Amino acid sequence: MGDIAKSAAKLSVFSIIMITITSVDSIRNLPGAALFGSHAISFFLLAGLCFFVPTALVCAEMSTTYPKQGGVYLWGKETLGHNFGFVTVWYQYAENIVYYPPLISFIVATGTYPFFPHLAENNIFMLVMINVIFWALTLVNIFGLRLSSMITNVFGMIGLIFPILLIIALGGYWTYTNPEASHISLRHVSDWLPDFSQSGIGASFTAVVLSLTGIEITTAYANEVKNPQKAYPKALLVSTVMILVSLTACSLSIAAVVSHNNSSLSEGIILAFKTFFEDMNLPFLLPVIALAIVFGSLASLNNWIIAPTKSLHVAAKDKFMPIRLSKENRNKAPVPLLLLQGAIVSLLSLVFVLVPNVNQGMWLLNILMTQLYMVMYICIFISFLASRRKHHHIERPFRVPGGKYGMIIASTLGLISCFVTIFVSFDVPSSINKSTAAIALISGFIIFSLPAIAAIVYRNKQLKQA
Template sequence: MFTFIMITSAILVNVRSQPTLAEAGTQMFFYFAVATIGFLLPCVLILSELGSACPYEGGLYVWVKGAFGEKWGFTAIFLQWIQMTILMVMVLSFIAGTILYVFDYGELESKILILVISLVVYWGATLVNLRGLKASGRISTVCVILGVAIPAITIVVAGCAYLLAGNPVQLDLTLTAQNYIPDLSNPANLAILAAFFLPYFGIEGSAAHIENLKNPSRNYPLALIFVVFFCLFVNLLGSFSIAAVVPQSDISLIAGLMQAFEIFFNTFSLSWIVPILAIMVVIGSIGEVSTWIIAPIRGLFRTAKAGTLPLWFQQSNEHGIPRNFVIFQATLVSMFCIIFALIPGVNSAFWMMVALTTHVYLIAYFIMFLTAIKLRYLRSKHTESEFYIPGGERGLYIMCTFGFGSVLIVGIVGMFFLLLTEFVSTLPSPDVTNTIGIWYPVFLIAGMIVIVAIPLLVHRFKKPEWFAAGGFVDPEDGPAEAS
């Protein structure tokens, strides 16, 4: 269970987003409350119920398949996988840039160095994952402790020491509605609200390993609860510490994470700690990369063995890892890294792809919430489990409604407002807005249709011999098939 908690934490928890969240000032408490109640809490309860009912390898794929059949199970896990494949380039770029920052390399814009570091990190993590889940779990555990827990505790302790020493708080804590409740009619505030939802994306990723968890029907909900409190501790207390020490006008979203920490620790005359913290944050991000390498693939591997994908994708090594799938994914990520690093003017196109795949991920969440409703109906007739969302059907519908609402907020804001506000400064390429213009929403809608169509077409034209030669019979087809 400890290893499972570390794997989930490696996926969900990091300190990279703290400066972004701190820039909201005292209004961060409102944003945190809305994001936690509107998205994180529904996800935890829904995932707990789904995991308790169907504690089988594959996670999202198994649940959606049990509710709506193989086609939509494959579609949901494909959407999760493609989003993480594209987003991995951004995380790798962050790791490479931070390493260059630590060693004070004079040419931070050197794309060749960023490319080399990105490829070394990703292929190194890939080779570790090929050695099996135990090796991957150890990497996740070490990375979470060194790269998330210790930096987070350091920031919170430093913030508490700052306040206890009687230093001025760089926040107006006066209890007024204007201080704590933002004007959501302002598109900029809507964009910030969407940013508070994004750190919680991916919480369902570790469910791919649920079958390896002892007594998953009981321990999976407990593991999620622990990770949620850890995530809130890191995000809320860490962001508040930064906001209390660093004036809001000095929290530069463009400058980046390390510059924010540099200002933070210079206040305590502890500038020497910033490079150490930077290395720790890199370690935490490497753990995130390593964990995401195998998580969606386990669901894709299961659907491949059921005959949805060619035989080449159905092969595994002596450790039970789908080696061909892992190598294919590493090659694809490498290709995206090379394109991003070497082709001039590709930055805008890449960030549009990140936005597109994020919206595609919202579709996967929408399917997951529908799955919870469908499986509750099936379970009430055919199965029992150790966890139900409190409040019966009404509680389930309330949580799903919150989830649907959160997905719509992030989707609409991202499509029509996000790149039209000052929050665009969070993107490394400031010329994105000039490039995108009015075609941005059109690109997102058309791109979402194309990406969703890919798994549907693959499923439609799959060949019978893929299943026959694979010889795989899914032992746990889910409540729909079991009934």
């Protein structure tokens, strides 16, 4: 997603729309959503209205009410105290840590499939490449040689916007010219409505919700637009429609050419492009689009490697961890935290050795990531309600529309969506043993929650000794 420098001048509505779209829109999770087939339309609409819009509105109000550096940590700290703030930011940090192995495995599978298809499903190869790529980019960040914003923007455009538009266009063309070969149908009303009888529906729904996360980062710019109370909802409405339409169209394109049985989180995108290009007698374009997606994903990964450590750096100043862990080098890189992050990612990557195939490893990490992310959003909604009650006299450049009823509707829909997503996420795809998955997910959640408890205990001890 990357850091986007704020302009001294007020941003236009169009700028806010583009910031939101480029930060949230992603094709990586779409193979999971594509398992819904034509029913993805209703599930994206459901997740958009019940989760994405309430989250965007609440985060916009919180970011403009508490504009100082600190993000979700500051929101929790200002409303319910230091400990609650740390719990909020910790789950954001933990979610990011779990995010890296699936993202890199997607990059590796996409980059290798056109040249060495068998390696895309090789567990050992995936394990090695995850560590090589992540540690290489970690060193790049430590030595301050990050990609320039210009290169990052170009890579983002090549690896995100271009593939999304291309796969939508190819999907429309392929469905029009090969209607009998399509794996989905949109002829009947039932094709558009939710189908709750599908196997593994919960895991697929987590992929839909996961595709709509990250808005808490972009809402920091709500205060940078002229007349935010009117302009931001307008920008949000437009970007929400564009995000939902683009993600839904991409999912339908993938579902049309990749059957449910052959779908793969790591290879789903590239398999769809392969089918399109072979049908058009343009197979030589497959490596080109694969490399474009790889470059875009690497740019995103490079930008995010240092992002979660910045939030912990703010929390470290409040004595939640030994201050030496947050020391920075001359390039302003928190080296100890980056090295710790790399060690955790290396441990997480071992999941690809413990599961039968790469696809199962990606599913488990994706689901765990979503569960951790939902806890962070639950904390945000709780902070929002506490803020309205405790700090009702604070000036709020942007407020959730609808007054008291708008506040209740947004927070209720958001909280219910988060809890439902966590609950249904245990309905894993049929290829994964449900009891084994449940044990792995619960264990993973507990393991990632323990450091938050330890940090709070550490801080309390430090305060008593002071």
